[in-house]
Structures are given as structure tokens and as C-alpha cells.
Amino acid sequence: MIRVEDLSYRYDRETPLILRNITLTFAEGAHTALIGPNGCGKTTLIKHLNALLFPASGSVSVDGMNTCDGSSVREIRRRVGMIFQNPESQIVGMTVEEDVAFGPGNLGLAPAEIRRRVDDCLKMVGMTGLEKRAPHTLSGGEKRLLSIAGVLAMDPKYIAFDEPTAYLDPGGRQRVLAIIRQLHREGMTIIHIAHDMRDVTGADRIVVMDQGAVLIDGTPAEVFSRAGLLRSIGLDIPAGAGHGEGLL
Amino acid sequence: MMIRLGQYLPGETVVHRLDPRVKIVAVLLMSPLIFTAQAAGIVLICLFLAAVIAIVHLSIAQTAAAVRPVAFFIIVIFLMHLLLTEGRSLLSLDPLPLRITREGIVQGAYVTWQFICLLVVAAILTMTTLPSDLVGGIERLLRPLARLGIPSQDIAVMISMALRFIPMLYEEYERLRTAQAARGADFTTGSILLRLRAVSSFVVPLLLCAFRRADELAMAMEARGYRRGPRSSLHELKFSGRDFTALAVMALFVLMNLGLRMIA
Numbered sequence: 001m002i003r004v005e006d007l008s009y010r011y012d013r014e015t016p017l018i019l020r021n022i023t024l025t026f027a028e029g030a031h032t033a034l035i036g037p038n039g040c041g042k043t044t045l046i047k048h049l050n051a052l053l054f055p056a057s058g059s060v061s062v063d064g065m066n067t068c069d070g071s072s073v074r075e076i077r078r079r080v081g082m083i084f085q086n087p088e089s090q091i092v093g094m095t096v097e098e099d100v101a102f103g104p105g106n107l108g109l110a111p112a113e114i115r116r117r118v119d120d121c122l123k124m125v126g127m128t129g130l131e132k133r134a135p136h137t138l139s140g141g142e143k144r145l146l147s148i149a150g151v152l153a154m155d156p157k158y159i160a161f162d163e164p165t166a167y168l169d170p171g172g173r174q175r176v177l178a179i180i181r182q183l184h185r186e187g188m189t190i191i192h193i194a195h196d197m198r199d200v201t202g203a204d205r206i207v208v209m210d211q212g213a214v215l216i217d218g219t220p221a222e223v224f225s226r227a228g229l230l231r232s233i234g235l236d237i238p239a240g241a242g243h244g245e246g247l248l
Numbered sequence: 249m250m251i252r253l254g255q256y257l258p259g260e261t262v263v264h265r266l267d268p269r270v271k272i273v274a275v276l277l278m279s280p281l282i283f284t285a286q287a288a289g290i291v292l293i294c295l296f297l298a299a300v301i302a303i304v305h306l307s308i309a310q311t312a313a314a315v316r317p318v319a320f321f322i323i324v325i326f327l328m329h330l331l332l333t334e335g336r337s338l339l340s341l342d343p344l345p346l347r348i349t350r351e352g353i354v355q356g357a358y359v360t361w362q363f364i365c366l367l368v369v370a371a372i373l374t375m376t377t378l379p380s381d382l383v384g385g386i387e388r389l390l391r392p393l394a395r396l397g398i399p400s401q402d403i404a405v406m407i408s409m410a411l412r413f414i415p416m417l418y419e420e421y422e423r424l425r426t427a428q429a430a431r432g433a434d435f436t437t438g439s440i441l442l443r444l445r446a447v448s449s450f451v452v453p454l455l456l457c458a459f460r461r462a463d464e465l466a467m468a469m470e471a472r473g474y475r476r477g478p479r480s481s482l483h484e485l486k487f488s489g490r491d492f493t494a495l496a497v498m499a500l501f502v503l504m505n506l507g508l509r510m511i512a
Contacts, residue, residue: 052467074473082471088416089461090468094380094408101482106473111484118482132258132378136415154472 002026002049002080002158002189006058009044018044020212021058026158031180031190033200033220036209037234042193043085045209046160049191050080062158078107081151081159085166087143096122096138096146097131103154114153121149125179141172148179158189165199173199197237208235257375263304264376267491268385274498275373281505282365288508290361296501297368304376314371315364322363329356381483383408388485402476409465413458420457424450 002025009019019041026032026049034042047053048060051067062079065072084090093099097118104114122128125145130138138146144164151159161180165173177199184190194200206223208216210233216223223230224237258264263271278293285293301311315322331341335351374382387404394400428450429435435446 047467050471052471074475077471077473082468084464084468084471086464089464090471092409092412092465092469092472094383094411095378097482098380098408102469102474103472105479105481106475108478108480111480111482114480114482134415135412136419150472 001028001063003061004045004048004058005060007045007048007055007060008057009041009048009053010056017056018212019048022212022214023058024207024214024217026189026191028157028189029184029187030205031184031192031203033203033206034191034193034209035195035197035200035206035235036215040209040233041212042209043162046082046162046191046193049158049160050077050082052082078154079157081154081156083147083151083159083161083164085162087140087147090147090150091135091143092150094134095131096127096133096135099135099146100149100153103150107154117153117155121152124152124182125149126175140167141169141175144168144172144176145179148176152183156188158191159183160191160193162193163195164192166195177202197235208233255375256378257306257310259305259376261304261376262490262494263300263372265490266376266494267485267487268377268381269389269485270491270494270498271373271377272382272385272389274494275369277498277502278369279366281502282362282369284509285362285505286509286512288512289505292501292505292508293365297365297372300372301368304372306372306375310375311368311371314375315367318363318367322360325363326356326360329359379411380408383411384481384483384485399476401479405474413461416461417454417458420461421450421454424453424457 004022004024004026007019007022008017010017022045034045036042044053048055048067049062051060051073054068060067062072062076065076067073067076091099092102100118100121101114104117109117118131119128122131125148127142127145127149130142135143135146144167148164164176164180168176180190180192181202190203192200192203200206201220203220206216206218206220207214208223208230215233216226216229227237230237281289282293330348330352331346333349333352333355335349337347337349338353340347377385383404386407387400390398390400390403425435428446433446433449435443437443438446
């Protein structure tokens with residue numbers, strides 16, 4: 001379980017708070033969607049989940065390990081995978097397989113085990129056969145899939161996706177969403193920042209953020225029933241998902 | 249792609265399959281031989297390179313492509329030696345204080361040969377070795393230096409990052425150039441000053457972009473558990489019979505060169 005308690009964050013003392021008193025828990029196996037207008041702090045929040053950022057006040061813990069405890073950081077980063085918005089700038093390797101092997105290599109695994117994970121993860125995202133390709137020769141969709149495979153190879157328990165369908169064509173978008181659904185079915189805990197609300201209708205829970213704070217936290221039905229509030233912060237509910245006032 | 253110089257050419261030849269360490273060592277041995285070669289050594293090195301080129305199935309065009317990007321530089325060096333070497337004058341270029349001498353021709357040809365050989369040797373290495381294997385080989389060769397505090401694995405990660413950035417920056421450059429051209433920037437006409445100003449319109453965004461990318465990449469690496477120090481990798485290098493054979497051939501080649509020098 002990931003527990004976020006009374007988390008506040010600012011880049012430095014002169015700037016306003018980016019996150020304000022956020023308390024959330026992400027239970028194991030849940031698929032949580034995180035939505036909200038641009039600049040509301042979604043990305044900043046998930047960067048706290050694997051110790052890329054540290055709270056100015058409050059705390060974040062992963063399976064009981066505090067992210068501020070330096071000795072736990074390595075294990076926390078192994079358990080919480082992070083898929084960033086731009087796949088281009090998270091590809092490290094000079095070939096597809098080398099890139100997937102980067103995380104396991106950092107864990108110091110044996111070459112045979114790395115090989116097994118590379119093959120499994122590339123198969124999972126449907127990229128078998130592209131092992132030797134250079135990343136810059138891949139399409140945008142393939143880069144996205146590669147970034148997912150690279151995180152899966154760490155064998156994480158939780159994965160935070162930051163707008164994974166951004167820049168993708170409809171086919172690529174469906175493929176990525178199908179992978180997320182499959183991971184969830186297999187028991188992965190998913191935290192999914194979405195820009196397009198149609199991407200998150202399948203989530204168990206939706207957390208709506210605005211100006212660094214949690215605005216609504218509930219099931220998709222509960223959240224979409226408050227269309228007026230959503231619209232007031234610039235969000236539109238997806239067609240067919242709304243109830244009650246949303247239909248007006 | 250802009251980077252054609254010695255780009256990897258997939259293949260299945262013996263040289264392709266050699267351990268990258270063997271190939272790196274071979275290049276390191278070749279360089280001083282090339283730089284100190286005398287008459288018979290020149291012939292020997294040419295024969296050896298021709299044999300290797302034949303083994304890796306490089307065409308003349310592919311070999312020439314390795315030299316072409318620096319052809320201008322080589323021509324300039326040849327001309328400097330040709331015109332500035334003291335010796336028996338064959339042709340005087342009055343009123344310029346330049347003359348073509350016999351020694352100049354010999355010296356120019358020799359230096360040109362040295363450069364071309366070095367380029368071809370380096371190109372054979374990079375054309376037959378995947379960049380990742382090359383970096384892996386460098387890393388393994390540097391590993392004994394860890395005792396002197398040289399972090400070979402960090403160096404390897406740095407080299408692969410740099411190689412990763414080249415196509416990334418090139419794509420970004422293309423994007424910016426097109427975007428600026430679409431808004432009427434003109435990089436091909438006008439005075440040098442005007443062109444420089446036009447170029448600066450995308451140099452600054454390109455640099456900013458590179459810094460942003462580096463930041464994001466660093467964060468993504470951290471997120472995947474990267475930290476300085478030892479790490480394992482997908483391909484562990486292993487010496488096989490053919491690597492020992494190749495080393496023996498190289499040793500023989502070096503001895504033959506030294507032997508020729510003794511005789512002369």
C-alpha cells in the first residue's frame with residue numbers, strides 16, 4: 001500500500017505550494033485514475049511516490065517504507081515503476097533490448113535473468129522481434145511501449161503512468177490502454193494520470209485534483225455525477241459516463 | 249541520418265562476431281604501427297587492411313564512405329605537406345613563396361596514407377561492432393583501472409548517453425529548423441551575418457531543449473534505480489576460440505612489422 005499523508009510540496013521557499021495537504025492511500029491491486037486541469041500537481045504528486053521528489057511537509061510511504069529514508073529509496077524505486085509523459089526522454093539504451101535491460105542491470109541481476117525479463121517484457125508489450133532496433137528508429141507508439149517494457153522489467157508492484165496515451169494515434173492509444181487493463185487484471189496496482197477522461201472510465205477510483213489539492217475522490221459514477229464541479233475547473237465528462245446534472 | 253561516419257553495418261562475419269575487446273585492442277595496436285610504418289611496413293599494413301576489408305565484406309564504396317566526411321581535411325593536409333616541405337624543387341610557384349618538392353610529394357602521400365588507414369581501421373571497428381558492444385568492451389577494458397579510482401561503469405553509461413543524444417538532438421534540430429523555416433527564417437541566402445542570426449534563432453532553443461531532455465533523462469534513470477557504481481548488464485563478454493585466434497593473428501602481425509623494421 002502507498003500512503004500519502006498530509007503531503008505539501010513547493011520547489012523552494014519563495015514559490016507557492018504546488019501540493020497542499022494531500023492525504024491519499026493507494027491500495028494494492030487498485031486502478032486509480034488521477035485527473036485535473038494542467039498544472040494542478042498530478043505529475044508532482046506521482047513523483048513523490050517513488051522518491052524522485054520529497055515532501056516539504058507530511059510523508060509518503062510505500063509498504064511501510066518512508067521515501068525520505070535514504071536506505072529504502074532503492075527498494076521503493078524498484079517497487080514503484082514510473083512511466084513519464086514523454087517516452088523519448090526515458091529511453092536510455094542504444095538498442096531496444098539494452099534499454100529494457102537498464103533497470104534490471106541497475107538491480108545487479110545476473111545476465112540470464114536479465115535476458116529472461118527482457119524477453120518476457122517485450123512480449124508483454126508486443127515488441128518481440130524489435131530487440132536490436134535503435135530507439136530513434138521506432139515510431140512514437142513503439143517508444144511508448146518500450147518505456148512500459150523498461151519499467152515492467154523492474155518487476156514493480158505499483159506503476160504510475162503519466163498521461164501514457166499522450167501523442168498517440170487511436171490505435172496506439174487502444175494498445176496502451178489494453179496493456180494497462182491487462183496489468184491491472186494480473187494484480188498490478190495502477191495509478192494513471194489521464195488528460196482524456198475517456199481513458200479512465202475503466203478505473204476503480206478517480207481522484208480529481210485542482211490547484212494542488214484533492215477536489216473529489218470516489219468511484220467513476222460518483223465523480224462523473226458532479227459534472228458541474230468538474231466543468232467549473234475546466235474538465236468535461238466523457239459522453240455516456242455522466243449521470244444527473246451531467247446531462248444538462 | 250547525418251551521422252554516416254562508420255555507422256554499424258549488421259553482418260555475420262568473423263570480425264562481426266569477435267569480442268569487442270579484441271577489436272578495440274587491435275585498433276590500439278594498429279595505430280602506432282601505422283604512424284611509424286616504413287616502406288615494407290606500409291605494404292604489409294595495406295595487405296592486412298585489404299584482407300580484413302575482404303573478410304567483413306565491405307565494398308569499396310562503403311570503405312570510401314568512411315573517409316569521405318573528412319576528405320576535405322585530408323586534402324588540406326596533403327597540400328600543406330606538398331607545398332611547405334623543404335627539399336629538391338620540382339616546380340616553383342612564383343611569385344608565391346611556395347614550391348613543390350620531391351620530398352613534399354612523398355611526405356604528403358605518406359601522411360595522407362596514414363590518415364586514411366587510421367580512418368579505415370576505426371571504421372572497420374565501428375561498422376562491425378554494435379555501439380552497445382563497443383561501450384561494453386571499453387567498460388570491461390577500463391575495469392582494472394577501478395583501483396585507481398576510475399569509474400569504468402559510469403564512463404560507459406556516459407558514453408552511451410552521449411550516443412543516445414546524437415540522434416535525439418538531430419531530430420530536434422530538424423524539427424526546429426523546419427519550424428523556423430515555416431515562419432520565414434532563411435538560412436541559405438544573405439550575408440554571413442544575416443545567416444548567423446538566422447542560425448542563432450534555433451541554436452538557443454536547441455540548447456534549452458538539450459538541457460531539458462538531460463534533466464528528464466536523469467530523472468527517468470533515477471526512477472529506474474540507476475545509481476553510480478557497479479551494475480550488471482545483458483551481455484557479459486566472453487572470450488571464445490576465435491577471439492584467441494584473432495589475438496594470435498594480431499600478435500603475429502605486430503611481430504612481422506617489428507621484424508621488417510629490424511631488417512631495414
